[in-house]
Amino acid sequence: MRVGVQLPDGLKKKAFEICENLGSDVILSGESCYGACDLDLSLLADVDILYHYAHTEILKFGRVVYVPYFVDYDIEKVAERIRDIPEKEIALIATVQYCHKLSELKDVLEGSGFTVELKKGSERVKFPGQVLGCNYSALRDCKASAVVFVGDGTFHAIGASIYSSRKVYAVNPINFALINIDTSDFIKTRYLQVSRCVGLSRVGILVSTKPGQKRLNLALSLKKLALENGMKALVVYIGDITPEKLMNLPFDFYVNTGCPRISYDDYRKFGRPIITPQEFEYLLNLRGGIELDEIE
Numbered sequence: 142m143r144v145g146v147q148l149p150d151g152l153k154k155k156a157f158e159i160c161e162n163l164g165s166d167v168i169l170s171g172e173s174c175y176g177a178c179d180l181d182l183s184l185l186a187d188v189d190i191l192y193h194y195a196h197t198e199i200l201k202f203g204r205v206v207y208v209p210y211f212v213d214y215d216i217e218k219v220a221e222r223i224r225d226i227p228e229k230e231i232a233l234i235a236t237v238q239y240c241h242k243l244s245e246l247k248d249v250l251e252g253s254g255f256t257v258e259l260k261k262g263s264e265r266v267k268f269p270g271q272v273l274g275c276n277y278s279a280l281r282d283c284k285a286s287a288v289v290f291v292g293d294g295t296f297h298a299i300g301a302s303i304y305s306s307r308k309v310y311a312v313n314p315i316n317f318a319l320i321n322i323d324t325s326d327f328i329k330t331r332y333l334q335v336s337r338c339v340g341l342s343r344v345g346i347l348v349s350t351k352p353g354q355k356r357l358n359l360a361l362s363l364k365k366l367a368l369e370n371g372m373k374a375l376v377v378y379i380g381d382i383t384p385e386k387l388m389n390l391p392f393d394f395y396v397n398t399g400c401p402r403i404s405y406d407d408y409r410k411f412g413r414p415i416i417t418p419q420e421f422e423y424l425l426n427l428r429g430g431i432e433l434d435e436i437e
């Protein structure tokens with residue numbers, strides 16, 4: 142049996158150790174692997190089974206096996222940091238590698254007098270409390286007065302704050318740092334990116350070819366809006382969205398319907414503004430302000 146292996150960047154250096162356990166006929170994907178949205182379909186076509194590591198299923202594909210990768214951490218030390226926050230009604234969220242201990246953390250915190258909300262979101266996520274950079278549905282109808290994100294970095298915590306309109310704290314489960322999340326710089330940056338598009342008329346509407354990011358219908362409706370507003374617009378199919386690939390295209394700015402993190406995290410790399418679908422609608426006066434881009 143021929144086996145394909147897809148690893149995120151953080152695990153690629155362990156490729157030998159991982160592949161050695163899977164038999165002699167193994168092919169490693171050299172493509173990007175930012176999420177389960179990013180399945181290597183080309184490799185899948187040439188193998189009997191594809192092992193996709195460290196993400197949970199987004200789309201059902203036959204012959205694809207998702208292999209979770211959980212990081213262990215000390216619940217008591219994380220709870221100790223959370224006890225410092227003033228709000229006592231909280232919702233817990235985490236990225237996939239830290240989700241497996243949220244229910245235990247909930248019990249510990251409830252034992253200390255907290256009321257804890259821990260809910261599973263839409264079909265795009267698998268575990269209670271799990272969030273993605275493009276999906277915060279675990280916080281839909283959140284009743285808690287604050288949200289605690291367990292994970293590293295602040296990107297997901299900022300997203301959670303904008304999505305839920307709640308106070309958000311981020312606790313790093315490895316070094317136990319507690320960050321009080323402030324979204325103002327993020328919001329300012331997004332308004333700035335939209336303001337750079339004012340008066341521009343040639344728009345490229347990017348559609349990702351990655352299966353879990355492809356939003357063609359959305360792109361077509363945005364193209365229609367662009368044309369109705371006197372712009373010139375083309376829908377562009379693209380895999381990894383990189384400055385090099387966009388360099389020779391004749392657009393003044395881009396609307397990215399693929400992974401929202403490209404617009405939010407990588408916008409500085411691009412010579413031209415790259416905004417989200419919601420920001421494009423705001424540019425066209427169809428929305429009252431900046432809203433988060435979510436893939437359901």
Ligand code: SF4
Nearest residue numbers: 175176178274275400
């Ligand atoms: S679309 Fe982006 S944020 Fe969403 S799962 Fe894929 S890589 Fe993550």
